Amino acid sequence: MNLFADIRGLVITCLDGLVAEGVLPEGLSMGAVTVEPPRDAAHGDMATNAAMVLAKPAKMNPRAIADALSAKLLNDPRIDLAEVAGPGFLNLRLDARVWQGVVKAVLTDPTYGKSTLGANQKMMVEYVSANPTGPLHVGHTRGAVFGDALASLLDYAGYNVTREYYINDGGAQVDVLARSVYLRYQEAHDLSVDWPEGSYPGDYLIEVGEELKAQVGDKYLESPEEDWLQEVRLFGTEKMMDLIRADLAQLGVVMDNFYSEKSLYGTGLIEKAISELDAKGLIYRGTLEPPKGKLPDDWEPREQTLFRSTAHGDDVDRPVQKSDGAWTYFAPDIAYHYDKVQRGFDQLIDVFGADHGGYVKRMKAAVSALSDGKVPLDVKLTQLVKLYKNGEPFKMSKRAGTFVTLRDVVDAVGKDVTRFHMLTRKNDAPLDFDFDKVTEQSKDNPVFYVQYAHARVKSVMRKAVEAGVDVSDTALAGADLTKASHEAELAVAKKLAEWPRLVEIAAKGHEPHRIAFYLYDLASDLHGLWNRGNDDLSLRFLQDGDNDTTQAKIALIRAVSVVIAAGLGILGVTPAEEMR
Numbered sequence: 178m179n180l181f182a183d184i185r186g187l188v189i190t191c192l193d194g195l196v197a198e199g200v201l202p203e204g205l206s207m208g209a210v211t212v213e214p215p216r217d218a219a220h221g222d223m224a225t226n227a228a229m230v231l232a233k234p235a236k237m238n239p240r241a242i243a244d245a246l247s248a249k250l251l252n253d254p255r256i257d258l259a260e261v262a263g264p265g266f267l268n269l270r271l272d273a274r275v276w277q278g279v280v281k282a283v284l285t286d287p288t289y290g291k292s293t294l295g296a297n298q299k300m301m302v303e304y305v306s307a308n309p310t311g312p313l314h315v316g317h318t319r320g321a322v323f324g325d326a327l328a329s330l331l332d333y334a335g336y337n338v339t340r341e342y343y344i345n346d347g348g349a350q351v352d353v354l355a356r357s358v359y360l361r362y363q364e365a366h367d368l369s370v371d372w373p374e375g376s377y378p379g380d381y382l383i384e385v386g387e388e389l390k391a392q393v394g395d396k397y398l399e400s401p402e403e404d405w406l407q408e409v410r411l412f413g414t415e416k417m418m419d420l421i422r423a424d425l426a427q428l429g430v431v432m433d434n435f436y437s438e439k440s441l442y443g444t445g446l447i448e449k450a451i452s453e454l455d456a457k458g459l460i461y462r463g464t465l466e467p468p469k470g471k472l473p474d475d476w477e478p479r480e481q482t483l484f485r486s487t488a489h490g491d492d493v494d495r496p497v498q499k500s501d502g503a504w505t506y507f508a509p510d511i512a513y514h515y516d517k518v519q520r521g522f523d524q525l526i527d528v529f530g531a532d533h534g535g536y537v538k539r540m541k542a543a544v545s546a547l548s549d550g551k552v553p554l555d556v557k558l559t560q561l562v563k564l565y566k567n568g569e570p571f572k573m574s575k576r577a578g579t580f581v582t583l584r585d586v587v588d589a590v591g592k593d594v595t596r597f598h599m600l601t602r603k604n605d606a607p608l609d610f611d612f613d614k615v616t617e618q619s620k621d622n623p624v625f626y627v628q629y630a631h632a633r634v635k636s637v638m639r640k641a642v643e644a645g646v647d648v649s650d651t652a653l654a655g656a657d658l659t660k661a662s663h664e665a666e667l668a669v670a671k672k673l674a675e676w677p678r679l680v681e682i683a684a685k686g687h688e689p690h691r692i693a694f695y696l697y698d699l700a701s702d703l704h705g706l707w708n709r710g711n712d713d714l715s716l717r718f719l720q721d722g723d724n725d726t727t728q729a730k731i732a733l734i735r736a737v738s739v740v741i742a743a744g745l746g747i748l749g750v751t752p753a754e755e756m757r
């Protein structure tokens with residue numbers, strides 16, 4: 178059930194009737210007609226722009242269309258009022274039984290809120306994709322939470338979602354990892370070492386060095402680098418990926434695939450992708466103008482092999498092969514996305530850190546070129562996270578050496594608090610993470626406020642059971658819901674009706690933070706109804722001696738808990754059964 182979609186369907190049916198009657202001309206497109214909550218709830222339950230968007234193509238006064246549409250709509254028993262406002266907006270008020278029907282739908286339909294929007298399209302969400310050189314830090318945490326929640330949201334909205342982590346194990350940074358592991362290996366043999374600038378001196382490699390010693394003994398101690406570099410590189414990468422997988426598990430993130438950049442080299446995959454672009458006339462030899470400001474790593478003042486990315490919306494063409502024949506950093510990324518296209522994904526999403534902003538246009542151009550514009554790529558950038566503790570910036574992790582790790586955060590406040598709070602801002606807005614505030618029990622802490630609403634409902638239901646009231650979903654769905662018809666109760670039901678619409682809006686915009694915002698608003702309505710019961714006894718959920726009314730009121734709040742649990746499930750947060 179999607180009430181807003183249902184009422185829009187009614188509006189379209191009425192408009193079709195006006196066309197059949199000759200009131201409206203034939204051939205009108207109804208695609209821009211919407212039904213949504215009005216900006217001011219005092220104006221009604223829903224509003225439609227039908228008269229406004231049809232006035233010009235119909236060559237009619239919008240108020241005349243609105244008046245005719247209003248008369249049609251009022252023939253439907255669900256519509257109590259259809260009032261023309263301003264130049265032609267139509268505000269609607271629905272019968273109370275409609276909102277009570279929403280409560281019943283939540284309790285009887287296990288798919289309430291889920292959508293067929295995605296139509297089972299194959300969607301790839303690539304996220305985290307951190308270099309395998311150490312534990313995940315707090316910046317990776319935000320990208321992991323955002324990507325995981327987005328994948329869950331898209332799954333909930335009917336897409337066939339694959340979660341993927343791209344292992345950056347083909348670059349020079351992995352050689353640095355290997356040399357850092359080797360230094361810890363030497364330390365494991367009680368040798369003194371010097372840590373060169375740019376190496377990875379964090380404590381997390383101590384155990385890796387000891388494990389290497391246990392595996393190979395003193396085999397590499399007297400060996401030149403060329404004898405051990407590749408083996409230690411592979412060993413270190415595997416150990417770091419084990420660490421990263423464990424970090425992600427702490428956060429409740431499980432990937433479907435891990436894709437190795439190294440697998441692109443020496444297999445012909447990069448060459449195949451570049452050949453595909455060449456066949457489209459998009460590869461040429463040329464010399465780029467020096468860019469203004471800081472020179473990027475892939476710029477050379479000599480002829481290179483270039484991708485004509487400007488043909489697909491980029492600002493400048495991009496090098497894919499250096500003058501010495503080596504691939505640029507961009508080339509394997511092209512090959513990786515070519516592989517995504519070849520795997521048959523209908524849409525692609527990449528979740529990058531804010532420092533990858535310069536990569537957005539070139540990656541979109543590459544995917545557009547490789548798929549002939551058929552596979553859209555959306556790149557979502559996650560902005561920085563600023564950590565605070567006791568009112569002061571919190572910066573240091575002894576274990577990592579230079580940064581706060583994902584595990585530091587989860588160990589301090591827990592998975593659920595971490596995940597929810599990371600979604601309390603839009604992904605491209607900076608986020609403050611105050612270890613004290615995210616655990617305080619107040620309305621100002623959205624994590625607590627939403628969890629408290631769910632726990633409150635569970636508490637009421639436990640008390641109802643003690644009083645002999647049947648609060649099974651079957652019994653509650655069969656209750657006389659007209660006994661929960663106060664304006665404050667109907668306001669909660671109206672908020673529940675927005676859930677399916679909100680899911681589709683969030684999924685279309687790739688914006689999981691909207692789920693967190695909605696849950697906070699729904700929790701506020703529940704807490705507000707609870708507080709009104711302190712002054713108005715008729716609004717209390719437990720009505721002594723009146724099981725029928727008690728069931729109706731508990732049906733309403735049980736529906737709230739069902740939707741909160743569904744929303745928290747999308748966010749990867751476990752609903753609280755009780756607060757401690």
